[in-house]
Amino acid sequence: xxxxxxxxxxxxxxxxxxxxxxxxxxxxxxxxxxxxxxxxxxxxxxxxxxxxxxxxxxxxxxxxxxxxxxxxxxxxxxxxxxxxxxxxxxxxxxxxxxxxxxxxxxxxxxxxxxxxxxxxxxxxxxxxxxxxxxxxxxxxxxxxxxxxxxxxxxxxxxxxxxxxxxxxxxxxxxxxxxxxxxxxxxxxxxxxxxxxxxxxxxxxxxxxxxxxxxxxxxxxxxxxxxxxxxxxxxxxxxxxxxxxxxxxxxxxxxxxxxxxxxxxxxxxxxxxxxxxxxxxxxxxxxxxxxxxxxxxxxxxxxxxxxxxxxxxxxxxxxxxxxxxxxxxxxxxxxxxxxxxxxxxxxxxxxxxxxxxxxxxxxxxxxxxxxxxxxxxxxxxxxxxxxxxxxxxxxxxxxxxxxxxxxxxxxxxxxxxxxxxxxxxxxxxxxxxxxxxxxxxxxxxxxxxxxxxxxxxxxxxx
Numbered sequence: 001x002x003x004x005x006x007x008x009x010x011x012x013x014x015x016x017x018x019x020x021x022x023x024x025x026x027x028x029x030x031x032x033x034x035x036x037x038x039x040x041x042x043x044x045x046x047x048x049x050x051x052x053x054x055x056x057x058x059x060x061x062x063x064x065x066x067x068x069x070x071x072x073x074x075x076x077x078x079x080x081x082x083x084x085x086x087x088x089x090x091x092x093x094x095x096x097x098x099x100x101x102x103x104x105x106x107x108x109x110x111x112x113x114x115x116x117x118x119x120x121x122x123x124x125x126x127x128x129x130x131x132x133x134x135x136x137x138x139x140x141x142x143x144x145x146x147x148x149x150x151x152x153x154x155x156x157x158x159x160x161x162x163x164x165x166x167x168x169x170x171x172x173x174x175x176x177x178x179x180x181x182x183x184x185x186x187x188x189x190x191x192x193x194x195x196x197x198x199x200x201x202x203x204x205x206x207x208x209x210x211x212x213x214x215x216x217x218x219x220x221x222x223x224x225x226x227x228x229x230x231x232x233x234x235x236x237x238x239x240x241x242x243x244x245x246x247x248x249x250x251x252x253x254x255x256x257x258x259x260x261x262x263x264x265x266x267x268x269x270x271x272x273x274x275x276x277x278x279x280x281x282x283x284x285x286x287x288x289x290x291x292x293x294x295x296x297x298x299x300x301x302x303x304x305x306x307x308x309x310x311x312x313x314x315x316x317x318x319x320x321x322x323x324x325x326x327x328x329x330x331x332x333x334x335x336x337x338x339x340x341x342x343x344x345x346x347x348x349x350x351x352x353x354x355x356x357x358x359x360x361x362x363x364x365x366x367x368x369x370x371x372x373x374x375x376x377x378x379x380x381x382x383x384x385x386x387x388x389x390x391x392x393x394x395x396x397x398x399x400x401x402x403x404x405x406x407x408x409x410x411x412x413x414x415x416x417x418x419x420x421x422x423x424x425x426x427x428x429x430x431x432x433x434x435x436x437x438x439x440x441x442x443x444x445x446x447x448x449x450x451x452x453x454x455x456x457x458x459x460x461x
Contacts, residue, residue, distance in 0.1 A: 009223070016210075016220035017145050023215055024140060025149060027205060028133050029156035031096060034195050035129055036160040037168075038103045039068060039122065041191050044168035044295070045184040047278075053182065054112055062403025064115045065268075066396035071123030073389050073396075079128025080135065080385035081244070084378055088136040092129065093203040099125035100195030106188040107181065131384040138372045138380070140210065142227045146372070147321060151313030151365040158302040158309065158361050164191075165302075169295025232376050247375060247383035255433045256370060259326070260391030262426030263367070266333050267360050268398045269419045270301075270353065281346040301354035305361040312362040323434040325366045327427045333359035334423030338416045360423075394422070 042050070046061050056064070083091040102118065102125045109115050133153070141149045168187050175186025207213045210224040247253055278297050282288055289297065316325045333356050340352040368384075375383040402415040409415075 012217075012219045012223045013227075016216060016224050017141065017149075019216060019220065020140055020224075021149065021152060023213075024206070025137070025152045027202070028137060029153050031092065031198060031202065032130070032133060032153065033156040033160050033164070034191075034198060035096075035099070035126065036157050037164040037191050038099060038195055039126065040160070040164075041103075041106070041168060041188060042119070044165065044172070044298075045187060048169075048172050048187075048294070049182055049184040053184075054109070054115060056112060056115075057407060058403040059400070059407045060112055060403075062399040062401070064112065064119050065399035065403075067116050068119045068123040068126075069392045069396035071120045071125075072127045073123075073392055075124055075127035076131065076389040076392070077382055077385040080131050080381045081378065083128060083132045083135065084381035087208045088132060088139070089203065089206040089208050092132055092136065092206065093199050095126060095129045095132070096195055096199030096202060098199075099129070100192055100197075100199055101125075103192035103195060104189065106192070107185050128385065131381075131388040134368050134388075135372075135381055135384050136206075139228065140224070142224075142231055143369070143373060145317075146369045147313050147317045147366055150368050151310060151317075154309065154313075154361070154365040154368075155306055157364075158306040158357065161302040162299045162306065165298040166292060166295035167191075169290075169292040169298075173290060173292050244378050244382040247379045247386055250375075250383065252374065252433065253371070253383045253386060254390075255429055256367075257387045257390035259330075259426045259429045259433070260367065260387050261394045262330060262422040262424075262429075263333075263360055263363060264391045265394035265398045265422040266337060266356065266419050268395050269337075269402050269415070270357060270360075281349075297350070300350050301357040302361075304354050305357040308358040309361040309365065313365045316366045321366055321369060323430060326363045327430040327434075329359040329363035330423050330427035330430060332356075333363075334420045334425075334427060337423065338413070338420040341411075341413050341416055 042061075042065055046056070050056070051061055079091070079095070099122060102122045106115075106118055106122075109118060134150070137149055137153060138146060168191065171187040171190045172183035175181065175183050175190065178186050179189075181189065210216060210221045210228075213221065216224070278289075278294055281297075312325065312329070316322070336352050336359065337356045340349050340356065343349040343352050371383050371387060372380050398419070401418060402412070405415045405418065406412055
């Protein structure tokens with residue numbers, strides 16, 4: 001029996017979580033930052049010379065942007081199962097170096113066909129990274145701390161645009177002529193190299209489990225190991241959800257997949273076409289922006305989004321995650337994104353897009369705490385990957401449908417209403433999941449996980 005005083009156990013827990021937050025989360029977030037920048041770099045290149053040089057229509061650009069997700073989807077679940085088998089350190093490092101090499105080849109792309117092939121291969125190379133990173137952090141942090149940890153990790157995504165958009169603009173503006181490259185080609189070169197470098201560092205820096213971490217004390221290692229093992233056993237006893245087969249048969253997994261689809265549809269519609277929409281501001285206002293200024297304008301919605309995401313996840317951590325922490329942002333995003341195109345001025349348009357981006361990012365870290373509340377082991381690896389796979393079907397369909405409907409209608413009004421529809425569908429499915437008698441309610445999933453963790457903490461004290 002553990003006779004350690006309550007205060008001492010609490011100090012060990014706080015110290016362990018603080019060290020994980022400082023040593024692992026920023027590094028994995030940096031990996032995610034580079035990951036998201038590399039996959040969305042095409043959105044910065046398109047209006048800044050690439051579409052013109054390669055002769056791309058809006059539909060061709062949309063298809064090239066989205067084809068990434070075909071390769072990504074095909075290998076997502078197998079890649080996450082390989083991570084579960086071989087260990088996160090080796091597998092995440094391998095993924096990162098692989099995508100860095102493919103991303104580097106974009107520097108020398110010559111036509112639409114080559115662009116499509118490279119985007120497909122980039123998806124193959126990146127497959128498994130995001131769900132692998134989510135699973136990796138979940139294996140280090142007990143459930144009651146997971147929302148906060150995933151929020152810190154997810155900060156990398158809006159900050160990718162806050163920092164990455166001006167950076168991409170600067171590379172495009174100042175890289176022209178380097179090695180005989182156009183500015184947009186040098187941008188691809190500049191954002192690919194960090195992936196290879198950080199991927200190699202990850203092999204040596206990351207650890208697969210608390211017992212391997214020399215930067216934790218023995219007491220901290222024991223507390224994390226015991227807490228996570230107790231949580232795993234409780235989940236297995238309550239849910240019996242440890243097999244890959246269960247993940248594919250679970251109604252909850254599939255509903256979560258379609259909820260995520262709506263969020264990703266909105267996210268990538270913004271990521272790939274916001275730089276192009278900003279191009280329209282120049283014609284509307286008669287003001288010409290340089291590449292760096294365009295990057296700064298693109299970044300505007302994402303800094304408030306990062307701040308709101310932080311406080312929204314903090315509230316979920318404090319209150320306990322509730323259905324409305326995910327459903328309300330989906331509703332707000334679905335209503336605001338079509339309004340952006342009717343705002344009447346560039347300032348008003350950016351303001352509305354800021355609300356949309358804030359809503360999407362507020363929901364995502366809270367959403368990703370749900371699968372590991374009722375899945376563990378191989379089922380968790382497969383379930384998280386499956387949710388990400390189905391969600392990322394939107395990564396293919398959003399840019400392609402947006403581009404194709406734009407070419408058909410001559411504007412972005414109809415495409416943005418389509419985006420709004422999918423986000424409203426996510427809100428409706430979230431409410432259905434919480435209230436259905438046939439699918440275990442979200443409130444119960446969360447409350448049981450929180451209660452189990454709290455009871456475990458009382459037992460240890």
